[in-house]
Amino acid sequence: MMMKTDIRYLHLLSNTYPTIADAASEIINLEAIQNLPKGTEHFLADLHGEHEAFIHILKNASGNIKRKVSEIFGNTIRESEKKELCTLIYYPEQKLELIKAGEEELDDWYRITIHQLVRVCRDVSSKYTRSKVRKNLPEEFSYIIEELLHERTEDQDKAAYVAVIVDTIISTGRADDFIVAICNVIQRLAIDQLHILGDIFDRGPGAHIILDTLRQYHSWDIQWGNHDILWMGAAAGNDACICNVLRLSLRYANLATLEEGYGINLVPLATFALDTYGDDPCEGFEPKLLKDDGKMDEKTRQLIAKMHKAISILQFKTEAQIIQRHPEWKMEDRNLIERIDLKKQTCEANGVSHSMKSCHFPTIIEGKPSELTPEEVDLMQKLHHSFRVSEKLRKHIRTILSHGCMYTICNKNLLFHASIPLNDDGSLKEVSIMNQTYSGRELLDAIGQTIRSAFQNDTPANQKAFAKDYFLYLWCGKDSPLFDKSKMSTFERYFLTDKDTYHEEKGNYFKLRDSAEVCDRILDAFGVTGNNRHIINGHVPIHVSKGENPIKAGGRLMVIDGGFSEAYHKETGIAGYTLVYHSRGFQLVQHEPFTSAQDAILRGTDIKSTTQIVEMSAHRMLVADTDKGAELKTQIIELKDLLYAYRHGIIKEKRL
Template structure:
């Protein structure tokens, strides 16, 4: 501050006193200012954006390990002229999967000591490269305790320096001679992986479709720097965990539809025996042809008998779902979803159903649990089954842990370095202005809407939430899944019933909300960005949710580059739709680039043969100059800390705050 504002110092005295607890004297405060100023001039950390992982844990795990191709690029830059292609692939695979790759190498390598010596030198060089944009303090925090000192020494010594060559060489030799080579290789490979991604942004939909959502959540819960903007499938599982029976039924139906029992049974210990028993007893003579699971992974195809059982379970839970949803519609008439109560229009004896006064042909006329007089009433057996399933979801400790992780790292939207992130939609009016939407007793739009939705979702898990508010919050998860004005859905209806039971495909159509119709308009995108207070010369909205059909000419970059849609279809169920297998958007110090992934074969194939997720890289935006930390949100935060520490310095020097000695 110049000149010194003593009145402000006096006014901020209590805050400065608290700050002095950490920096007790001029020397400590000055040292921290120097440190922060230095950090501001480091290159911007690399952000990775992914969306719609849908349980594909092997592919997700691989892109974390290879930093979406960034590690391979570093290795090629360092050794591309001195190593053969196969050697480059083997080194990359070792970095990605050190424990398992070492097993293959040790079984085939004749001179292990030579392999270790060469490989350790190479790994140190890669680690030096990926750590170059971080402070020593940050790198130190990423190091494993058992090798922290040794790795730090190697990272900051050049083996080509004549004065240190023998020192460097002897460290490597001793690592090998003491039998620590394997452990050291594993440790440094994990450091390289860790430093390859500075911040991971997940734009929703971890759950459903693929078999390993629980494994993705295990990875994320142990990950240091990530955030998530909740998707509609995440909200569905959150609702199931909170005890919303309609959400539980939807979760089960989707799992059965895609033959994905692993997440339910292996991941969360959900007991499906009662559902299987009920389905066999109730639908044992029903072929359930329209409910045969959609098999997208031929390696996991069940036998014919199992498929038949799954089809019957699928139909059983679907009918229960429609009944439970009708009860929610009646309990929350303000949602205006009465048109989704369709069971009363069934005329199975005529092979028809009446919807909005029009008769349509039925694909399936077997409804043994529907009473024509009370079509939405659960039978005694259905009610008993749901009680057991409800209990199974509510007592799953693993599911509770993962939902807690979603809550602690997530929200409905995020703003990071001039990028507005949300999973699906922003409710709009026909003219592109923000639409006011009811949530509970209030009406909200834009930023306030997303905030209120997020607070309502959290209220379902807070013990101190008043009873009525908590019951509404639990119910609201289902509206988020399929409600017309839900920012996670934003369509006229979810035509699940029609797709299962109605012949006429016109009834299957789901009219999209105005956001989907107007989002190619740069002015509409700018209006939304303004409403969220997003500033910057290069600002964007980043979405997932709607798969980009590359094979049909669709583009992920829209609205003159202001909107980026990065759902490229990680899930195998979408590969035929998108023509690719997912995107990673990377934002580094040079700009934005989009990595387009090809289908991932398997972890075993990657380890054994050195295969990688190969794909095209598209430059989205290049910066005129290399971005530094000072150009980011983190830079603004650090600049604020420097200002506060500068005030503290003046307060020390003027005697407003007393200095203390460091203990």
């Protein structure tokens, strides 16, 4: 045998495995791990602040826990009991309180339930090593859970032993804590890796709650979406992004994330809006109400409409200033605020003069339409300061940066949020960033580096200024892989009467993504090889109600934005997808709208889900078939080289 590993590396490796016995034991361990079933991956996209539905899907593992409970217990317990057990696993603290209030034979209930939970936990932990399971057990119950998982009551010699453990848990008053602990372990082990394909922010009320949840989650990654980029830009100090964030929040009457989540002070904006637009009905700026429709009083509705219009005008001005700084972006046609004729009440768009719905613009200075008034300058400074000093926002953006990037390649799957810029013929389009052109993988790498440079203290001043401005291009630039449309017609929808001006032409990726050849070209460009490779992304909701299929290009592309946000439910006909990739293949889970966590706890309601088998493997996939397996194979080769070096005296054992 010849060593393939560098001798210097082997010397370093010998510090971790100082003897032949240590190296051999690790080889045995890694070879065994290779033959375990592949862990379950979950893919979610476009959460848009719907924290209750997101958290529930994490808790029920996209229906996986419910399926396992049904398989384990079959016809041995009633359907109502299965439902109660599932709800207990999802919400153990809250469900325990309800059960204790109504259960007369509590000790018997504890005894039966603990045995049931152990069976479920044993099933979900079966594809992991004991070591990995042990690492995920709560310290106070680690020994007890491990004993219960690996001792079977079918063994007569151990039945009494197991019964005494359970009885003692109950008699010492630790049953509640134990049940909560084992339920959390079941939730944890049901999902091995979570992939978020972008857009945590906007529309729904709980983006900050989603991020608080993810910060505590065991293993996850994110591919940044356009709405995430918008908030990242706001946190970096891009005033146009700040205005866009505020406008979207006001549009959907979603002020909880801003005020309660991140402590953004909206009083200066409210004061300015009342002073400036006090007599303006601000038609077209009324908030789009979702869950609280009909509960908002007219005074509040009017205030939000005025704030909405005020921040929209400020947005168009700050966007114009950034666009003027970057003629290379070729976005001058989007400076519509510069093309308003106040006297004629028209605006020029695409070379055509269009009538306007309203021309009440008290802050537009004639001849200098994109210049901020002194009052607007003062307001913008206050809003800018509020975003920049929000410690929680900074913390959440750091989390997104540390767990995220523009794309990820995992187990032959290419993950990104929206698109890859393409030419008309489906070839990769070259896009310029700071006078350098990139396409495909190199483009997304360059964008990722540009984004990170906006938050690094050692970035040269000119690069940092560009990076901060570039967030706006990523949000609404024609060749942005996070947007990829001809324009964002926000101005037209607010102010122009001609609805033809609202049309946003989709980019070539969205026109050509049904082509297997185009998808293969993209996968080749990103170095994704082998059979059964896929692109997985979100961004554009799939209209199931109109018969649209989320599986495209002969199975090479899976689009998993089914409309998680309530704003899309009527449009898409569903409430989102979860893609599940387990050891037997891919399953697409289609979700119906979620009522509430409270309803789930009180009535045992669950998200109604329909599972579609996308692609099943001819054999059960093992760890050896994954990226992790490839890493383990390399480690095994290196350890075998270390054994060779020990046995031939090239390296001496550290202790004998």
